[in-house]
Amino acid sequence: MSSGLRSGQLAEAAGVNLQTLRYYERRGLLAEPQRSPGGHRLYPAGALTTLRVIKTAQRLGFTLDEVADLVDLGTHRHGRRTDSSLQRRAATKLAEIEAKIADLQVIAASLRAALDAGCDDLATCATSDCCPLPFADLDRGDHS
Structure with missing residues (x-):
């Protein structure tokens, strides 16, 4: 053997x-x-x-x-099968990764803004018009 x-x-x-x-x-x-x-x-x-x-x-x-x-x-x-080639799969994965990076950059910017604004309490921030976190853009008039 x-x-x-x-x-x-x-x-x-x-x-x-x-x-x-x-x-x-x-x-x-x-x-x-x-x-x-x-x-x-x-x-x-x-x-x-x-x-x-x-x-x-x-x-x-x-x-x-x-x-x-x-x-x-x-x-x-x-x-060669072009539908399953490494080139195509790598390009698809790259697009997925770049989309994730863009999402993470938005999250990072929101966190930086929250730090810069001195946000200390999510519940308080959620009711403040000056809160930079994404929920600050929600319609506060809709309580249904």
């Missing part, structure tokens, strides 16, 4: 824990490894690359389902 990385070695090299390896196997992100005569899991060297791809894709904002599709796309190339 060829040698490979044992679970602990692979987990340490990839910076994940053993439960993560098992979870990725169950999800189909990581192929089930061969076993040594003693029953130890032996992962091929390529498993480390796969784990690095998974962790990097997660850091870039992809969900595990999206990562699974990306990993599957990379390992089962039967010709």
